[in-house]
Amino acid sequence: MLSLTEKEVDTIATQLLKGMICFYRIDKKKIHQMPDDEDYFNYDLTKEEEDVLDEIDEDPDNFAEFTKMEPSQEHQMMQDFVDRKIKEKSLAEDLVNALSKPKAATGFKFVIDGSKYKSEWVEYRKDKYLDWVKEQVDAFNYAED
Incomplete structure (x- = not known):
């Protein structure tokens, strides 16, 4: 265990x-x-x-x-952040637009880093990664049983 x-x-x-x-x-x-x-x-x-x-x-x-995380999981995390945390319609549109293009993560980072939400994004992403590590622990333990 x-x-x-x-x-x-x-x-x-x-x-x-x-x-x-x-x-x-x-x-x-x-x-x-x-x-x-x-x-x-x-x-x-x-x-x-x-x-x-x-x-x-x-x-x-x-x-x-x-x-x-897999790229699709990272992408979903970024989309969830926009949906849950971004209040300004124009910024949300810019972020969604960045996510719809090639190199979505790079575009998202560029837009978010220039916004007042940068620190909130860093914290949100870290929290999601803490959960991700715990999920991997659970999966490891489940596979051991």
Whole structure:
């Protein structure tokens, strides 16, 4: 049964938001993070990161993997933020317009960063990622049963 402290959940969520992938070593209660290879395919792993991957290969049941949200989940989170939090019609339209184009996340970030809602968005996104990490813990525990 995997159980994380609030601090561990926060640490993992923060790393996922930075584009990292996390592995939680259950027996030592240690978090390992490394760049998500989808985002950093030209990244050379450090010796420590290679060692962690070797340990995971040797004992996969001792590690829980935490990944960022899928693009569709991120997109839905941005849409939900607009629907629930944005009061100004013109800003909401600009954000929805950004979400309808290629590179939706980049466009959304550009618009939201220039608005009074930037800090509210950062907090909202972090809260959603805290929930996302907890969902992954639940899924891990369910798969173990």
